[in-house]
Amino acid sequence: MSKILELKNLKKYYATQKAVDDISFSIEKGSIFGLLGPNGAGKTTLLRMITGIFYPDQGDIILDGKTFDPINDIIKIGYMPEERGLYKKMKIGDQALYLAQLKGLSKSEALEKIKFWFKRLEMESWWNKKVEDLSKGMSQKLQFVITVLHEPKLIILDEPFSGLDPVNANLIKDEIYGLAQRGCTVIFSTHRMEQVEEICDHIVLVNLGKKILDGTVAGIKQQFKENIYSVKVHEMPATISSEAFNVVDQTANMLTVKIKEGNNSNDVLKYFIQQNLTIESFNEVLPSLNDIFINLVEGTKATTRAFQPTND
Amino acid sequence: MNKILLVARREFLTRVQKKTFLLSTIGLPLIIFGFYAMIIYFSIKTTDNFKIAVADKANIFNGKIESKDNEVVFEFVQSDTAALQSALAKNTYQAFLYVPSGFTLEGKDSLQFRSAKSVGIMTREKIQTRINKALEEKRLIGFNITKAQLDSLQKEKEYIQFSSASGKTENETKVGVSYAVGMISGFMIYIILFIYGTMVMRGVMEEKVSRIAEVIISSVKPFQLMMGKIFGIGAVGLIQFLIWLVLVFGIQFAIAMMFPSLVQSMQGQPIQPAGMQAAHAVQESGAMNGAMKGLSTINFPLIIGCFIFYFIGGYLLYSSLFAAVGSAVNEDPQDAQSLLLPITMPIIFAIVIMMKAVNDPNSGIAIFGSLFPLTSPIVMMARVAYGVPDGVTLFQLILSMALLILGFLGTTWVAAKIYRTGILLYGKKITWKVMWTWAWKKN
Numbered sequence: 001m002s003k004i005l006e007l008k009n010l011k012k013y014y015a016t017q018k019a020v021d022d023i024s025f026s027i028e029k030g031s032i033f034g035l036l037g038p039n040g041a042g043k044t045t046l047l048r049m050i051t052g053i054f055y056p057d058q059g060d061i062i063l064d065g066k067t068f069d070p071i072n073d074i075i076k077i078g079y080m081p082e083e084r085g086l087y088k089k090m091k092i093g094d095q096a097l098y099l100a101q102l103k104g105l106s107k108s109e110a111l112e113k114i115k116f117w118f119k120r121l122e123m124e125s126w127w128n129k130k131v132e133d134l135s136k137g138m139s140q141k142l143q144f145v146i147t148v149l150h151e152p153k154l155i156i157l158d159e160p161f162s163g164l165d166p167v168n169a170n171l172i173k174d175e176i177y178g179l180a181q182r183g184c185t186v187i188f189s190t191h192r193m194e195q196v197e198e199i200c201d202h203i204v205l206v207n208l209g210k211k212i213l214d215g216t217v218a219g220i221k222q223q224f225k226e227n228i229y230s231v232k233v234h235e236m237p238a239t240i241s242s243e244a245f246n247v248v249d250q251t252a253n254m255l256t257v258k259i260k261e262g263n264n265s266n267d268v269l270k271y272f273i274q275q276n277l278t279i280e281s282f283n284e285v286l287p288s289l290n291d292i293f294i295n296l297v298e299g300t301k302a303t304t305r306a307f308q309p310t311n312d
Numbered sequence: 313m314n315k316i317l318l319v320a321r322r323e324f325l326t327r328v329q330k331k332t333f334l335l336s337t338i339g340l341p342l343i344i345f346g347f348y349a350m351i352i353y354f355s356i357k358t359t360d361n362f363k364i365a366v367a368d369k370a371n372i373f374n375g376k377i378e379s380k381d382n383e384v385v386f387e388f389v390q391s392d393t394a395a396l397q398s399a400l401a402k403n404t405y406q407a408f409l410y411v412p413s414g415f416t417l418e419g420k421d422s423l424q425f426r427s428a429k430s431v432g433i434m435t436r437e438k439i440q441t442r443i444n445k446a447l448e449e450k451r452l453i454g455f456n457i458t459k460a461q462l463d464s465l466q467k468e469k470e471y472i473q474f475s476s477a478s479g480k481t482e483n484e485t486k487v488g489v490s491y492a493v494g495m496i497s498g499f500m501i502y503i504i505l506f507i508y509g510t511m512v513m514r515g516v517m518e519e520k521v522s523r524i525a526e527v528i529i530s531s532v533k534p535f536q537l538m539m540g541k542i543f544g545i546g547a548v549g550l551i552q553f554l555i556w557l558v559l560v561f562g563i564q565f566a567i568a569m570m571f572p573s574l575v576q577s578m579q580g581q582p583i584q585p586a587g588m589q590a591a592h593a594v595q596e597s598g599a600m601n602g603a604m605k606g607l608s609t610i611n612f613p614l615i616i617g618c619f620i621f622y623f624i625g626g627y628l629l630y631s632s633l634f635a636a637v638g639s640a641v642n643e644d645p646q647d648a649q650s651l652l653l654p655i656t657m658p659i660i661f662a663i664v665i666m667m668k669a670v671n672d673p674n675s676g677i678a679i680f681g682s683l684f685p686l687t688s689p690i691v692m693m694a695r696v697a698y699g700v701p702d703g704v705t706l707f708q709l710i711l712s713m714a715l716l717i718l719g720f721l722g723t724t725w726v727a728a729k730i731y732r733t734g735i736l737l738y739g740k741k742i743t744w745k746v747m748w749t750w751a752w753k754k755n
Contacts, residue, residue: 015749051530053736071533079530083738085523090326098322102315102531146527 002065004029004154004185005050010059012045019045020056021209027187027202032180034200034217035189036289038297042209043189044082047156050187051079064153075104078152082159082189084143086131093127096146103150110149117145121171136163144172148179155179156187161195173199193290203289207297221286224295227259228285229268234278242271256285315532319540320547323515327548337552341559348567362435365389365396365405369413377446384438400428407431409443417451491670494697497619498666498690500553501626505659505689508549508627509634513648515541516638516735525735534732539724542631549627611699618696618709625716626689630655632720632727639734640742647741654744662687669694673703685719688712726751 006026012019020042027033037043048054050061052070061068063076086095093114100110118124121141131139140163148155157176161169176186176199188200196203197217205213213220228248236253244267249256257268265284272279327333362384366377377386386409391399396408407427415421423443431439452462516538519525528537637651665687669678673695681691682704692712695704704712733750734742 015753048736053526053529074531077530079527081526081530083523083526083736085527087326087518087524088522098318099527099531101318102528104531143527 002029003027003062004064005187006060006062007046007050008060008062010046010049010061011057012042012049012054013057018209020049022059023206023209023211024059025204025211025214027185029185030180030183031201032176032186032188032199034196034203035187035206036191036193036196036203036293037206038191041206043206044158046206047079047081047158047187047189050154051077051156075150076153078147078150078155080143080147080155080157080160082162086139086142088132089130091127092123092129092131092134092142095131096142096149099146100149105150113149113151114145117149121145121175137165137168140164141168141172144175148175148184152184154185154187156189158189159192160188161190161192193288193293197289205293205296212296213292217289220289220292224287224292225284226287229257229259229265230281230283230285231255231257231268231272231279232281233272234280237275237277242268244268244271253280315536316540316543319532319537320544323541323544324547327545328551333548333552337555338559341556341563345563352567361385362407362431362439363387363405364439365391365399365408366411367391367393367396367408368411370411370415372411372415372417372450373446374450377442379442384435384442386442396426400426403428407439417447417454490697490699490703493615494666494670494673494694497615497693497697498663498670500557501619501623501689501693502659502663502666504549504553504623505626505630506656508545509630509655511545511548512542512631513634513638513652515545516635516731517641517645517648520639520641520735520738521643529735534735535728537735538632538635538728538731542628542635546624546627546631550623553623614700615693615696619693621713622689622692622716625713625720629685629689629716629720629723630659632724636727636730636734636747639731640737640747642738642741651742651744651747658686659690662690666690666694670697673698679708683708683712683715685716685722688716729753 003026006024008024010020010023013021023042023046035043035046045054049056050068052068052074055070063073090098096114096118097107097110100114101107105113115124118126123141123145126134126138126142131142134142140160144157144160147157155176160172160176164172176188180186188196190196200217202216203213203220204211215223229245232254234253236250236255240247240255243260244263245257245259247255248258259265259268265282269279269282364384364386366373366386366388367390368375368388373388375388379386387405389396389408393410396405396410399405400408406429407425410424410426412421412424415423425439449462453459519528519537525537532540633655634652637648637655640651641648662681665677665681668675669681669691672678678691678695681687682695692704692709696709697703700706700709729751730747733753734747
């Protein structure tokens with residue numbers, strides 16, 4: 001698969017901090033990509049550079065094989081920022097039409113696509129309503145439609161599920177899968193790890209303006225696994241002691257064990273068989289992204305953006 | 313370029329299609345009209361007849377004190393003080409003037425004026441003027457001056473004819489009309505700057521507060537969004553102002569022409585309707601004939617052309633600054649107040665200079681004010697009203713226009729830089745110092 005987006009040594013420094021400090025990564029066409037990081041890590045600045053709102057101080061952005069041109073490539077990108085809103089007094093149909101035209105669609109083209117999406121997401125009756133009459137979830141839905149309306153190659157969603165109920169969140173999730181299947185690439189920025197685990201193929205974790213992790217969800221979990229297994233036994237013995245592992249946690253008939261250096265899972269099983277203990281289940285416990293995230297970020301003073309000093 | 317038009321179209325249409333637009337465009341002149349109608353009504357109503365009995369025992373006034381209007385009426389009676397006192401009590405008269413039989417014009421005695429209630433300052437002044445004038449005339453006639461000589465004395469001012477170096481006659485009418493035209497157009501530009509500048513600022517704040525700014529900025533450049541807004545609102549302003557102009561000026565001029573005496577009573581009111589002032593200036597010369605002559609000496613194509621130029625130039629120059637302030641403000645509109653001060657100061661400063669310039673279009677401060685881009689849209693209108701080259705030289709006019717264009721490019725450039733940073737920034741309280749650093753940072 002070819003790359004839709006490549007970032008090369010991207011830098012953006014503000015007067016008081018390094019918002020994005022030498023970040024490089026690339027995104028495969030048709031994938032769902034997760035950009036993760038705590039608050040103030042530089043995610044929004046990075047996204048604003050990819051969407052052409054900010055210019056990088058240094059580095060290159062390659063979109064679809066060519067150097068990114070903020071003025072003409074706007075039509076290829078759909079961006080739903082974290083701070084998003086709509087004109088409160090404007091009718092929904094007019095609003096969608098206006099924003100689509102700003103993207104560069106002609107009026108007839110825009111109308112056709114709005115009608116398609118409104119029908120698809122059961123929003124047809126909203127046309128003459130004003131945004132102030134919509135619930136938060138409804139306006140989120142409208143914003144999603146506005147973002148993907150012009151069929152961009154690259155869709156960037158910053159915290160897309162905030163404020164959505166589970167039904168609508170699932171609806172949007174399905175649309176995201178559908179768009180990826182049709183060849184769109186989705187960049188998905190969030191700090192909600194459970195959503196990332198569920199949706200994303202590939203993730204990058206940034207903190208304090210630097211990339212600290214890059215890989216597939218499965219690969220990263222393998223990389224950070226700590227050789228922990230859970231063992232369910234029929235009857236809990238009084239004492240357990242083995243050269244091969246330590247008991248980390250113990251409940252009624254569940255044991256969590258950590259295998260020592262130089263041993264493998266068979267050594268654990270061997271011990272239980274030798275002790276003549278019946279094993280009901282035996283699983284490897286992989287760390288959740290949430291744990292990995294917290295482990296990596298903790299202790300780095302990832303606080304608000306105002307307090308990060310520059311060391312130049 | 314196309315996107316600027318798209319933004320401008322939305323800004324224009326959303327405002328014009330609102331019910332409040334129609335209401336304020338048609339309603340406001342009606343309210344202003346109603347307000348003046350009320351002033352006029354009350355100024356007529358307060359002119360109750362004030363009847364004064366004059367007991368002229370020395371026969372100084374020959375039984376007559378001239379009284380121009382019916383507000384104050386003098387009636388000559390032959391009663392004595394006691395009878396007059398009782399007349400006051402019965403309210404037959406509101407006051408009486410008693411001239412004792414020994415009173416002479418050469419003497420230093422004062423006359424006794426008694427009223428039932430205390431007399432208002434306006435009425436008091438009128439009474440005083442009438443009586444003093446009558447006494448003065450009698451005294452002059454006492455020096456063997458005939459009535460004919462007296463009349464010719466009072467025509468003195470007609471002997472002096474003011475004219476400019478180029479030999480053109482400048483009669484009172486022309487100066488009056490120029491004064492009024494300069495004043496009106498200066499004030500109109502002042503109002504335009506404030507109304508539509510604030511409208512731009514509010515529009516920017518709305519986009520920021522409703523969080524739509526970033527959604528739009530991902531489709532259009534911040535500069536395009538800002539300029540689109542400025543052009544759209546400018547178009548609203550132009551249309552609205554044209555409607556107002558026709559309505560307000562038309563109605564006022566019509567009234568002033570129909571009821572000339574009302575205009576007289578309007579003099580001395582704190583707020584003088586612009587149209588009436590113009591009409592009054594026209595009527596100063598007396599006949600309609602002279603008025604038309606006065607108006608024809610005004611170079612209307614020049615004034616209208618300049619008005620439109622300075623209207624657009626001034627609006628563009630200031631609205632980008634208003635937009636910059638709007639982009640820096642967060643939720644709290646109170647923050648806007650303190651940020652606006654550096655913008656409102658030069659506008660108010662300009663109106664002060666303009667007041668001076670309508671009286672003396674070639675004074676140093678007027679020349680400076682009409683060249684300096686932050687004040688020139690207002691001040692230059694006062695000078696242009698006197699025409700080229702009497703009020704302003706052609707060189708100065710062209711220089712002023714060039715400086716205004718440069719000024720507009722300058723403020724827009726600075727404002728655009730502040731705007732693109734401010735529009736995406738939330739939660740911080742911004743000061744002018746911070747905005748200044750935004751204006752000069754790269755990218």
